[in-house]
Amino acid sequence: MKFRVFRYTQGDDAPHYDVFETCGVPGMSVLAALTTIQEQQDPGLSFRSSCRGAVCGACAMLINKVPRLACRSQVTGLTDKKNLVHLSPYPALEVTTLWDPATEVLVEPLPHLPLLKDLVVDMTAFFDFLQSVDPVFHPREPLPGKEFHMEPDAVRKLERFTNCVLCGACFGACPVNSRNPKYPGPAALATLYRFHIDPREHDPGSRILAADTESGWWACEFHTNCTRVCPKGVPPAFAIGRARNELKQKRPGPPTRDLGDDGPSDISR
Amino acid sequence: MTVQPDAPPSTAVIPVIHRHELIIIGGGLAGLRAAYEAVSSGINVAVISKVHPLRSHSVAAQGGINAALGNADTTTHDSWEAHAFDTVKGSDYLADQDAVATMCREAPAAVVELEHMGTVFSRDDAGHIAQRPFGGAGYPRTCYAADRTGHNLLHTLYQQVTVKGVTFYEEYFVTSLVTAGGACAGCTALCIQDGTIVGFLAKATLLATGGFGRIYERSTNALINTGDGLHLALEAAAPLKDMEFVQFHPTSLYGTNILITEGARGEGAVLLNKNGERFMKNYAPGAMELAPRDVVARAIETEIREGRGFPGGFVHLDLTSLGEPLINDRLPGIRQIAIDFAGIDPVTTPVPVQPAQHYSMGGIDVDVSGRTPLPGLFAAGECACVSVHGANRLGGNSLLDTLVFGKITAETIIGDLPDLDPGGASVIEKAVVEEGNRIISLFHRGSGDNMYQIRDTLKKTMMDHFGVYRDGPSMDAGLIEILSLRDRCQQAGVPLMQTPYNLPLVHFLEITGMVRIAETVARCAIARNESRGSHARKDYPLRDDDHFLHHSLLVPDGDGTLKVRTSPVSLGMFPVKERVY
Numbered sequence: 001m002k003f004r005v006f007r008y009t010q011g012d013d014a015p016h017y018d019v020f021e022t023c024g025v026p027g028m029s030v031l032a033a034l035t036t037i038q039e040q041q042d043p044g045l046s047f048r049s050s051c052r053g054a055v056c057g058a059c060a061m062l063i064n065k066v067p068r069l070a071c072r073s074q075v076t077g078l079t080d081k082k083n084l085v086h087l088s089p090y091p092a093l094e095v096t097t098l099w100d101p102a103t104e105v106l107v108e109p110l111p112h113l114p115l116l117k118d119l120v121v122d123m124t125a126f127f128d129f130l131q132s133v134d135p136v137f138h139p140r141e142p143l144p145g146k147e148f149h150m151e152p153d154a155v156r157k158l159e160r161f162t163n164c165v166l167c168g169a170c171f172g173a174c175p176v177n178s179r180n181p182k183y184p185g186p187a188a189l190a191t192l193y194r195f196h197i198d199p200r201e202h203d204p205g206s207r208i209l210a211a212d213t214e215s216g217w218w219a220c221e222f223h224t225n226c227t228r229v230c231p232k233g234v235p236p237a238f239a240i241g242r243a244r245n246e247l248k249q250k251r252p253g254p255p256t257r258d259l260g261d262d263g264p265s266d267i268s269r
Numbered sequence: 270m271t272v273q274p275d276a277p278p279s280t281a282v283i284p285v286i287h288r289h290e291l292i293i294i295g296g297g298l299a300g301l302r303a304a305y306e307a308v309s310s311g312i313n314v315a316v317i318s319k320v321h322p323l324r325s326h327s328v329a330a331q332g333g334i335n336a337a338l339g340n341a342d343t344t345t346h347d348s349w350e351a352h353a354f355d356t357v358k359g360s361d362y363l364a365d366q367d368a369v370a371t372m373c374r375e376a377p378a379a380v381v382e383l384e385h386m387g388t389v390f391s392r393d394d395a396g397h398i399a400q401r402p403f404g405g406a407g408y409p410r411t412c413y414a415a416d417r418t419g420h421n422l423l424h425t426l427y428q429q430v431t432v433k434g435v436t437f438y439e440e441y442f443v444t445s446l447v448t449a450g451g452a453c454a455g456c457t458a459l460c461i462q463d464g465t466i467v468g469f470l471a472k473a474t475l476l477a478t479g480g481f482g483r484i485y486e487r488s489t490n491a492l493i494n495t496g497d498g499l500h501l502a503l504e505a506a507a508p509l510k511d512m513e514f515v516q517f518h519p520t521s522l523y524g525t526n527i528l529i530t531e532g533a534r535g536e537g538a539v540l541l542n543k544n545g546e547r548f549m550k551n552y553a554p555g556a557m558e559l560a561p562r563d564v565v566a567r568a569i570e571t572e573i574r575e576g577r578g579f580p581g582g583f584v585h586l587d588l589t590s591l592g593e594p595l596i597n598d599r600l601p602g603i604r605q606i607a608i609d610f611a612g613i614d615p616v617t618t619p620v621p622v623q624p625a626q627h628y629s630m631g632g633i634d635v636d637v638s639g640r641t642p643l644p645g646l647f648a649a650g651e652c653a654c655v656s657v658h659g660a661n662r663l664g665g666n667s668l669l670d671t672l673v674f675g676k677i678t679a680e681t682i683i684g685d686l687p688d689l690d691p692g693g694a695s696v697i698e699k700a701v702v703e704e705g706n707r708i709i710s711l712f713h714r715g716s717g718d719n720m721y722q723i724r725d726t727l728k729k730t731m732m733d734h735f736g737v738y739r740d741g742p743s744m745d746a747g748l749i750e751i752l753s754l755r756d757r758c759q760q761a762g763v764p765l766m767q768t769p770y771n772l773p774l775v776h777f778l779e780i781t782g783m784v785r786i787a788e789t790v791a792r793c794a795i796a797r798n799e800s801r802g803s804h805a806r807k808d809y810p811l812r813d814d815d816h817f818l819h820h821s822l823l824v825p826d827g828d829g830t831l832k833v834r835t836s837p838v839s840l841g842m843f844p845v846k847e848r849v850y
């Protein structure tokens with residue numbers, strides 16, 4: 001199997017691609033292939049990994065032009081019909097290098113984030129956006145002596161969002177993030193929604209106001225790339241739609257608080 | 270300082286020194302729980318981690334966390350004393366009973382506190398935290414968040430800690446502890462992102478670096494679990510304890526060794542050898558697949574060794590009789606893992622499994638307050654050995670250990686801080702320069718020996734000689750191999766002279782530590798002529814309380830040689846008995 005891998009070191013004039021060949025065993029993941037290449041062919045190849053089991057979120061990258069977890073992507077299955085993911089297009093998904101999808105796996109860093117080295121990107125902006133929605137639980141006071149009472153059903157609803165591993169795949173897949181530097185992105189908004197629907201919150205209704213801005217909930221254009229690439233089944237687009245509906249019911253019309261002028265003006269979609 | 274391979278070794282740059290009252294090395298559950306406690310009391314805290322804290326191994330914990338909440342009781346009542354008894358019995362009576370009592374008494378508060386911070390636990394129909402039965406426990410005591418308990422706990426604590434103003438040094442690899450005047454004064458670290466070496470000056474240093482599973486060829490642990498913290502402690506002359514006790518989980522997925530939870534067998538999955546025989550009937554005819562972890566692991570290992578496993582060394586875990594609805598309802602994560610990582614759907618096809626290293630009971634020697642014998646140095650979580658797990662840990666007790674002792678250790682540090690004085694920064698500056706020069710010398714070694722071959726040989730040696738079964742002659746041979754690998758590390762160079770995200774450099778630092786940790790496991794295992802808990806010796810198949818009811822204490826001598834000493838087990842609450850289930 002051949003791997004066409006994005007290479008970049010700070011100071012380089014431009015990134016380039018290297019092609020590596022490694023023999024695959026059935027079930028081998030892209031992460032395992034990268035590890036073999038790094039250990040046996042090019043020690044200088046850099047990428048992130050930790051759990052190798054699709055739970056830590058460290059290894060998100062663009063594989064065959066789809067943001068995925070490298071450890072969860074089996075090399076042999078990538079071209080299977082059931083594994084093809086169709087995404088709403090944006091520039092980073094355009095193929096800019098010679099690449100033969102039938103014989104090569106194309107491995108590139110997550111889009112929309114500054115390059116550090118090869119497949120490693122600077123996630124600071126992603127985590128800063130997360131912090132901007134105050135991603136922390138504010139419980140009802142006074143605290144009960146034991147745990148809060150919670151219906152199993154409420155837990156099931158919340159779980160869809162708490163399952164997020166903050167890998168950034170959705171951020172890299174989002175056409176709005178590709179051009180709006182103020183848009184917090186799908187993961188941050190899904191996290192905010194998670195607190196909004198937590199029945200233990202002291203003022204759950206008010207939480208969604210934190211992103212009631214042109215560049216917040218209202219910047220989403222419902223491409224739903226986020227939901228399609230999420231390795232954990234989190235549906236950010238669903239959360240955004242729900243939040244907007246609730247806000248509309250409270251206050252018909254566009255957002256009253258506007259943080260930025262350079263966000264997209266079309267919020268009617 | 271900047272590590273420029275082509276620069277002359279002692280470039281006169283002023284090293285960057287970060288100053289904090291407390292530095293916590295490790296951003297897993299133990300580290301973050303301690304950080305939360307310390308920052309809440311107004312201490313200036315930094316967390317240093319070689320990966321983003323959310324990528325720490327704690328995130329992977331599946332099954333749950335033990336606390337005698339008594340939510341699932343109907344007629345009888347669970348209690349912290351019952352929890353303590355199960356823990357001590359599970360430990361094969363090697364756990365310190367005072368420490369176990371503390372952990373079990375604090376457990377309900379620790380779990381409820383995380384719930385109050387926002388953790389979403391699974392609920393029973395009455396709306397309470399749901400509790401499931403776990404191996405070796407007399408009551409359904411394990412609180413869980415589906416099969417993502419570690420994920421939910423770690424993300425919650427991370428959220429809490431970030432808003433409280435802890436400084437994070439992410440992707441900093443700690444390379445040495447610095448001591449001054451017989452106390453720990455901080456550490457040096459490689460900033461992975463830019464390749465510089467920096468120093469940390471602190472009154473207190475807390476190691477929360479997790480386990481060392483990756484010294485074994487097969488391990489359920491994250492790739493980053495290389496035991497660095499134990500190596501750091503040892504180099505600073507802090508003793509390690511009970512290193513021979515390494516837990517093997519019976520069912521890990523063949524290939525990647527990702528964990529397949531005990532819950533699968535709990536739901537009725539059976540184990541089959543290559544002849545289609547349900548072999549557990551020959552080992553535990555009563556409990557069958559639900560015998561304790563160590564028993565099932567030994568049974569599978571025996572089948573494989575005696576040629577009744579499948580080529581490659583695995584047996585089948587057959588879930589096909591459970592049916593798709595039940596699998597989807599209760600084991601969705603397991604189905605996904607098998608599909609994603611082995612290309613196998615358990616609904617129709619048996620899953621290939623084999624035993625794999627899972628947990629390190631031993632670790633840095635600490636007392637019940639989290640202090641190591643080295644003033645200013647503390648340890649908590651899987652890297653530490655209090656000991657609450659003794660010779661065998663019960664499932665669900667490790668997450669509990671991280672929360673309870675993360676908190677207690679921080680409280681100890683808060684109390685000790687006024688008396689701790691790391692001295693001036695000059696000792697750290699000197700250490701930074703020395704570390705920088707050491708690393709430059711690695712670059713100048715040339716191609717030398719191949720570190721990845723050394724690592725692979727080490728992993729195989731540990732698997733073959735210090736695995737599920739052990740015996741004297743085999744372990745002696747294993748130790749000789751480990752020592753030769755130690756020598757080979759002196760010859761191995763870092764094949765790359767490039768600074769940012771230099772994976773070979775990180776790997777080299779990990780591998781030299783792994784070889785040293787392997788040696789400590791070997792020396793403690795060889796010294797214990799009995800079988801207890803996870804330490805199963807073919808030449809000494811029985812437990813020997815007369816001679817071995819004590820901890821192994823590994824103390825480095827001045828010249829680097831390792832001596833195995835002993836220290837007493839704290840008893841008193843429960844009489845030592847035979848361990849039968």
Ligand SMILES: Cc1cc2nc3c(=O)[nH]c(=O)nc-3n(C[C@H](O)[C@H](O)[C@H](O)COP(=O)(O)OP(=O)(O)OC[C@H]3O[C@@H](n4cnc5c(N)ncnc54)[C@H](O)[C@@H]3O)c2cc1C
Pocket residue numbers: 294295296297298299300317318319320321322325326327328329330331332333334335418419441442443444477478479480489490491493494497498528627628649650651652664665666667668669671
């Ligand atoms: C698959 C699996 C499932 C498990 N399930 C359960 C369960 O259900 N219940 C249970 O009780 N236990 C379970 N365990 C055990 C439990 O998860 C761990 O023991 C526990 O999470 C360890 O937490 P910790 O905070 O001590 O270390 P970790 O979470 O491993 O964190 C270690 C930290 O140290 C940092 N670090 C290490 N070396 C360095 C260095 N040189 N420089 C800088 N930073 C460094 C790392 O970056 C990381 O942040 C499971 C274990 C495994 C393998």
Ligand code: SF4
Pocket residue numbers: 163164165166167168169170171186187190226229230231232233234236
């Ligand atoms: S929502 Fe999904 S894709 Fe986005 S960060 Fe979370 S886990 Fe990753």
Ligand code: FES
Pocket residue numbers: 048049050051052053054055056057058059060069070071072
């Ligand atoms: S390595 Fe953890 S998600 Fe891939």
